[in-house]
Amino acid sequence: MPNPKRRGSKCRRDKRRTHKKLSQPAVSTCPQCKSVKRPHVVCPTCGTYKGREVIEKTEA
Amino acid sequence: MRHSMDHRKLGRNPSHRKALLRNMMNSLVLSERIETTVPKAKELRRLADRLVTLGKRGTLHARRRAFALLSDKETTDKLFATLAGRFVGREGGYTRIVRTGYRVGDGAELAILEYLPAEEKKAAAKGKRKAPVKKGAEKPAAGKKSAVPGEKKKTKAPTSREKETERKAPRSPRKKVGEKSK
Ligand SMILES: [Zn+2]
Numbered sequence: 330m331p332n333p334k335r336r337g338s339k340c341r342r343d344k345r346r347t348h349k350k351l352s353q354p355a356v357s358t359c360p361q362c363k364s365v366k367r368p369h370v371v372c373p374t375c376g377t378y379k380g381r382e383v384i385e386k387t388e389a
Numbered sequence: 390m391r392h393s394m395d396h397r398k399l400g401r402n403p404s405h406r407k408a409l410l411r412n413m414m415n416s417l418v419l420s421e422r423i424e425t426t427v428p429k430a431k432e433l434r435r436l437a438d439r440l441v442t443l444g445k446r447g448t449l450h451a452r453r454r455a456f457a458l459l460s461d462k463e464t465t466d467k468l469f470a471t472l473a474g475r476f477v478g479r480e481g482g483y484t485r486i487v488r489t490g491y492r493v494g495d496g497a498e499l500a501i502l503e504y505l506p507a508e509e510k511k512a513a514a515k516g517k518r519k520a521p522v523k524k525g526a527e528k529p530a531a532g533k534k535s536a537v538p539g540e541k542k543k544t545k546a547p548t549s550r551e552k553e554t555e556r557k558a559p560r561s562p563r564k565k566v567g568e569k570s571k
Contacts, residue, residue, distance in 0.1 A: 370488040371501075378487050384501060 397432050410436060411460060418464040418472065422503035430486050430502040437504070441483045444473030475507050 356365050359372040360380055371378040378384065399406055413433050417423050418440065425433070436458065443455040447469065456465045476483050488500045 370490060373490055382487055384487065384489060 397428050399429060399432065411458065414440065415459055415461050415464045417502065417504070418459070418468055421506075422501060424489065424499055424501050426492075426497045427486070427488065427500045430500045433502055434484050434486060437484050437502070438481060440468055441472055441476050441504075442481075444468040445476065447473060472504060475504075479505075 355368055357368040358364070359366045359375060359377070361372065361377045362375040364372065364374040366372045366374070371382065371384050376384050399409065401409060409429075410433060413423065413425065413429065414436055417433065417437055440455055440458065443451040452465065452469060455468055456462070459465050459468070472483075484502055484504055486500050486502050488498060490499060491497065492499055
């Protein structure tokens with residue numbers, strides 16, 4: 330059976346992994362309450378979307 | 390690459406899928422707004438629109454075809470009595486899908502699927518027509534804000550309250566206390 334001739338170095342292993350990383354999630358600000366939210370999703374803080382859709386959070 | 394994908398299978402066999410979609414159609418016609426996962430909402434959307442199309446046709450044949458989909462007299466009656474009349478001036482696109490976040494248990498992305506409300510019908514249609522013509526993003530946006538003054542009051546109050554909760558205590562117990570006192 331063929332086998333690796335040499336044990337790989339830590340340097341090569343780490344260099345291989347430089348492309349394996351987390352990316353920042355996309356964020357936008359809610360036009361109603363100015364809090365940070367995900368784009369194209371109802372604002373979890375105030376429950377509005379596109380200024381009018383009041384969904385849930387009607388405790389006021 | 391798999392072309393010619395007709396519909397999502399939703400992880401079910403044909404009879405199970407048919408039953409699921411039938412249940413969801415009935416729920417949607419009854420309550421006019423349901424929250425499900427995004428893929429289910431997108432599959433249900435085409436059926437929901439088809440139902441309204443049948444309802445607007447209004448013939449006995451259309452009624453029988455709608456009943457074949459729904460298998461429920463009550464919802465079929467509602468479809469032809471109220472929903473069909475609401476969408477007279479609209480050709481397709483009777484529903485709206487809005488993403489609402491992730492489910493706690495399995496992390497599935499949820500969305501609200503709803504039939505467009507009756508009051509919004511004309512305002513929404515006008516806004517859509519005007520926006521691409523003007524190309525000025527400021528004017529339609531300002532119009533939308535002024536058109537709904539009531540919503541601002543609703544939104545401002547909970548935000549200030551939630552800022553308090555963030556400072557002082559974990560969320561859930563605070564809210565429950567607040568609701569009881571009201
Ligand atoms: Zn908000």
